[in-house]
Every structure is written in C-alpha cells, then in structure tokens.
Amino acid sequence: MFENFWIAAGAALLLGISKAGIKGISAVFVAGMAFVFGAKASTGILMPLLISSDIVAVWYYQKHAHWNYIKKLAPTIVLGILIGVIYGQQIEQESFKIVMASIVIISAIIMALMDRITSKTVPSHWSFAGIMGLSTGFTTMVGNLAGAFSNLYFLAMRVPKNVFIGTAAWLFFLTNLFKVPFHIFYWKTINVSSFNISLQLVPFVLIGFFVGIKLVSLISEKHYRKLILLFTALSGLVILL
Secondary structure, eight states: OHHHHHHHHHHHHHHHHHHTTOTTOHHHHHHHHHHHHOHHHHHHHHHHHHHHHHHHHHHHHGGGOOHHHHHHHHHHHHHHHHHHHHHHHHSOHHHHHHHHHHHHHHHHHHHHHHHHOTTSOOOOSHHHHHHHHHHHHHHHHHHSOOHHHHHHHHHHTTOOHHHHHHHHHHHHHHHHHHHHHIIIIISOOOSHHHHHHHHHHHHHHHHHHHHHHHHHHHSOHHHHHHHHHHHHHHHHHHHHO
C-alpha cells in the first residue's frame, strides 16, 4: 500500500509537469494511476488533480490563450464527452482497461506522426477541427487521454509554444469542469473516498507544475519527444498488464 501511494504521488508529479507545458506525458501518469486504483476508478481520482493543475496553468499562462481555437473545438468536444459518458457506463472494467490502453498506444502513433508533419500542410478545414474535437472529448472522458488529439490540432494551426500551452490550459480547465457532474452522478467515480485520495495527491501536482516550468526551458524538444514516444507506448502495455 505504501509503495502504491508513491506510485500515485509520482503520477501526480508528472501530471503537474505535463500541465506546465511538457506535453505528451499524460499517458504515463494515467497509466500510473490506473495501475494503483484501477482503470475506471482512477479517472475520478484524477479529476480534482487535473482541475487543480488547470487552475495553476490558467493563472500562469492566461495572457497567451487564444479563444478562437477553443470556440472551434468546444461543440464537438462536448459531443465527444457525452458519447464517452454513455460508452464508459456500459462497458465492463476489463473492457474499459483495454480501451484506455488502445487510446494510449494510438496516442503514441499520433505523436510519432506529428514529428513527421512539421514541414507539411495539415488540413485546417472546419471538419478537421470537428474530428479533433470529437476525439478529444471522447478520449478525455474515457481515460483523461485527450492530449494527443488536441496537440495534433494545435500543431496543425501552427500556434507558438506559449499560445499552445495557454490555450490548452483554458480548454482543458473548462472541459474538466464539464466532466465533473458525470463522474459524480453517472459513473459515481468521484465520491468522498476518492476525493480524500485526490486531496492527498494535490501537493505533488503543484510541485510538479513548478518543476515543469523549469524543465520547459531546459529540455531539448528533439530528444525529449523521442523519449516521450517510448514512454507513451510502454504505458499502454502497463495498463494492459
């Protein structure tokens, strides 16, 4: 039990680092939480942690947010969340775990493709935003794993780094707030017990955020992305096993 707590604490630390702007490691902390608490239960425990880190990220990067991107994605994100709510309620724990692992592995493939399209034209038609929004909404509800799809969208829009981080901070802050009632009243994955666990882990999230701020300016993007691609693929296997 003691070891499990520190695995969860490490996952919370990585969550904070991710929200600070080191994108692509969401699958790692999601895998860690799923390992400790179970695939579906972990989604509820993560919600207060995500929202607390979103608040700090919004505060730190607020001046860089561009609301036009959020407006384009919001309608289909909402639809994707609603589909995810219904789907997640109907499947068993083992199937839920397989879906989460599949999303993680698909995320790794998408991020690998992202490395290849930096010099190529990516469709910016409204349908592209619709598909990315729908995918983001579904994956954020089912497993808090929407990063790969939202990252792909922002990459396609060629947004600068700080605009990317600031806009994503607001996008997921609002998205996560929208998800809370479904976790409480429909999935029942947020309750007094889960919230107490979340409260114990919040300090690690905040520490991770400020560590992440430092890392953003220190880590080479080229080498970092290769490492994250490996971690992302491995974390999918961790969830399965």
